[in-house]
Amino acid sequence: MISAITKAFSNLLKKPYTCNYPVTPVIKPKNYRGLIKFNDEYCIWCDKCEKVCPPNAIIFKQFEDGHKVYNYNPYLCIYCGDCIRACPKTGDALWQCEEKGLPSISKDAPNDDWFILEKEAKQSRENYKAIKAAKKKS
Amino acid sequence: MKKTINIPYGSQHIALLEPVRFQFETQNEKIVGVKADIGYVHRGIEKACTSTFEYKQIPSVVARVCGLCAITHSLTYVMAVEQIIDVNVSEKAKYLRMLMVELDRIHSHMLCLSHTAENAGYEALFMQIMADREIIMDIQEAISGNRVQFDFVCIGGVNRDITDEIVKFIIKSLNELQPKIEDIFDMFENNWSLSLKYKGIGAITKENASIYNALGPLARAAGLETDVRAESDYYPYEKIGYKMILEQTGDIYGRNRVRLREILSSIDMIKNILCDIPEGNIIEKVKGKPNGESVARLEAPRGEIFYYLKGVKQAMLDRVRTKTPTFSGIPAMVEIFKGQEYGDVPAILASFDPCMSCTAK
Ligand code: SF4
Numbered sequence: 399m400i401s402a403i404t405k406a407f408s409n410l411l412k413k414p415y416t417c418n419y420p421v422t423p424v425i426k427p428k429n430y431r432g433l434i435k436f437n438d439e440y441c442i443w444c445d446k447c448e449k450v451c452p453p454n455a456i457i458f459k460q461f462e463d464g465h466k467v468y469n470y471n472p473y474l475c476i477y478c479g480d481c482i483r484a485c486p487k488t489g490d491a492l493w494q495c496e497e498k499g500l501p502s503i504s505k506d507a508p509n510d511d512w513f514i515l516e517k518e519a520k521q522s523r524e525n526y527k528a529i530k531a532a533k534k535k536s
Numbered sequence: 537m538k539k540t541i542n543i544p545y546g547s548q549h550i551a552l553l554e555p556v557r558f559q560f561e562t563q564n565e566k567i568v569g570v571k572a573d574i575g576y577v578h579r580g581i582e583k584a585c586t587s588t589f590e591y592k593q594i595p596s597v598v599a600r601v602c603g604l605c606a607i608t609h610s611l612t613y614v615m616a617v618e619q620i621i622d623v624n625v626s627e628k629a630k631y632l633r634m635l636m637v638e639l640d641r642i643h644s645h646m647l648c649l650s651h652t653a654e655n656a657g658y659e660a661l662f663m664q665i666m667a668d669r670e671i672i673m674d675i676q677e678a679i680s681g682n683r684v685q686f687d688f689v690c691i692g693g694v695n696r697d698i699t700d701e702i703v704k705f706i707i708k709s710l711n712e713l714q715p716k717i718e719d720i721f722d723m724f725e726n727n728w729s730l731s732l733k734y735k736g737i738g739a740i741t742k743e744n745a746s747i748y749n750a751l752g753p754l755a756r757a758a759g760l761e762t763d764v765r766a767e768s769d770y771y772p773y774e775k776i777g778y779k780m781i782l783e784q785t786g787d788i789y790g791r792n793r794v795r796l797r798e799i800l801s802s803i804d805m806i807k808n809i810l811c812d813i814p815e816g817n818i819i820e821k822v823k824g825k826p827n828g829e830s831v832a833r834l835e836a837p838r839g840e841i842f843y844y845l846k847g848v849k850q851a852m853l854d855r856v857r858t859k860t861p862t863f864s865g866i867p868a869m870v871e872i873f874k875g876q877e878y879g880d881v882p883a884i885l886a887s888f889d890p891c892m893s894c895t896a897k
């Protein structure tokens with residue numbers, strides 16, 4: 399009991415446990431799991447990352463000539479790293495950096511625009527398939 | 537006849553961390569009847585696992601059932617899947633998994649102790665324990681790369697290896713934590729005013745614990761020997777010096793003691809794990825689609841967690857069933873409340889360490 403009281407008073411003289419975030423940055427450990435980065439020069443467009451991603455944070459939109467565009471939603475991503483492990487070109491085409499994802503504000507439209515894009519991407523794939531099938535026939 | 541008054545406790549209440557509702561029937565402050573309603577945070581995760589996500593994605597999904605048991609949920613699921621698709625996990629991966637589970641136990645028990653202190657009116661003790669808990673969070677962050685959502689286990693092993701640097705960091709941090717836990721232990725043990733709030737309150741007998749299916753620290757505090765770590769030999773727990781921790785009193789004081797002693801024993805176990813992590817791969821290749829049924833059990837910080845899976849040779853599973861420790865423990869909790877003073881409810885409830893996001897899923 400007495401030791402607890404002395405401790406309580408001695409704590410008054412100590413520095414606080416918490417840090418003054420965001421003025422003082424938080425120390426992140428090495429290999430912190432942060433945002434996903436992409437480089438289209440090395441990508442072989444195999445779509446493996448898109449398929450494994452649990453929250454569908456990576457989406458490829460396909461154009462009529464067959465080329466694809468990578469889309470990434472940092473607000474949906476859970477930084478699980480499954481895409482990195484699935485990618486055959488890890489490190490060159492896709493890698494995980496140590497940068498922390500920021501919370502979104504409404505102007506980022508993390509949901510609505512993304513869901514529209516999701517639908518468009520799906521449609522674009524089907525369109526491309528249809529074009530290809532038609533070409534084969536003719 | 538005495539007048540009975542019904543007092544609702546929750547779903548929003550100052551002493552509740554998560555939404556749950558208890559309806560207490562009281563006579564002169566004494567509780568004579570309890571009803572529990574637990575479905576406030578239902579998110580349909582079991583359904584999502586069979587309709588939206590493929591079986592390889594589910595470890596990340598079930599990890600988000602609960603922030604405290606992130607590792608135990610995904611690990612139990614992964615163990616169940618590994619049984620169906622016949623993957624043998626390397627010894628090294630098993631050791632790394634045990635390491636994370638024991639770290640999880642330490643920080644979860646510390647959280648419970650802090651809330652028990654807070655709900656009994658000891659705000660400063662709450663803050664002290666929460667601050668010390670950061671040590672464990674930092675260790676977990678160093679191992680897995682994230683503070684809460686570890687995404688550490690995967691089907692076939694674990695995702696990340698551990699380096700010598702991290703091993704050194706863990707041992708240093710644990711050596712720092714140990715005297716702090718002993719200090720807290722001393723406080724819970726010898727502080728007179730804390731004992732007024734805890735000793736003899738919220739007690740359950742061994743017989744009742746067994747009849748009402750108490751589990752985890754709740755059962756072990758009453759002297760009931762139940763612990764999945766002792767009952768299954770999937771993980772080599774005897775090798776790392778596991779001992780079952782039992783108390784006889786069955787009250788809040790007993791539960792606190794079980795938790796504190798388990799923290800100390802987990803610290804020892806972690807040191808043993810780090811001493812003899814075997815060599816080997818951390819991950820095995822996984823092929824095929826699950827076909828069949830399986831169950832897996834694991835000792836989560838709050839008691840036994842159980843997964844049942846059924847696969848029909850498709851990427852999506854047919855059934856995923858989770859039974860969480862708090863859900864199984866509700867009958868015992870209701871029994872304990874009967875006969876107690878209404879004023880003691882917050883502390884008793886916190887000492888159960890209930891996790892509603894697990895329970896309602
Ligand atoms: S880290 Fe996980 S959630 Fe994020 S894009 Fe990769 S697979 Fe998707």
Ligand code: SF4
Pocket residue numbers: 440441442443444445446447448484485486487488491492
């Ligand atoms: S998995 Fe890698 S190579 Fe394949 S599409 Fe994704 S980024 Fe490109």
